[in-house]
Amino acid sequence: MQPDNQDDDVSSLERARERLYAPDTVMRDSRTPLAASRTRSLPHAWEREAPSPNALSRAPRHVRLAGVFFVITLVFFIASLGIAGYFLYYGGNSVSLDKISMGIQGPTTIAAGDTVPLSLTITNRNSIALENATIEVDFPTGSRSADNVLQAYPRYVENLGTLASGE
Helix, strand or coil, X not given: CCCCCHHHXXXXXXXXXXXXXXXXXXXXXXXXXXXXXXXXXXXCCCCCCCCCHHHHCCCCCXXXXXXXXXXXXXXXXXXXXXXXHHHHHXXXXXXXXXXXXXXXXXXXXXXXXXXXXXXXXXXXXXCCCEEEEEEEEECCCCCECCCCCCCXXXXXXXXXXXXXXXX
């Protein structure tokens, strides 16, 4: 198959050599530029005019997957901090020792060897019930049982069971 155009027979190296050694031909660039526009976006150091702010921001912005992932994780982190702070501050369904009040009533003075009647009041002001509540009272050294004076009474333990809210 024979080419119709004579230029097709000549290689690109041969055409470049002819253009290089031709005495009166004007050099022209037949290649296409890499950039679509011929205008420069940044000035040279010797130019006096500064480019307009719009000239630098003409390129379209591309959203990267890593940036979207970072924003989503940042929003999730801030939301989880807010929820954790809310439950920490308002308590949620947790039991707080600050909401349990205890009071002991008894005589202020007693004679040695007398039996001391003590009244212990416990109030649960938590929003949920206390399960398996146990009271332990440690008495000072030398305390004796009211039933048997010869027996030491260092500790009193009683299981209260479940204390409902407000009870």
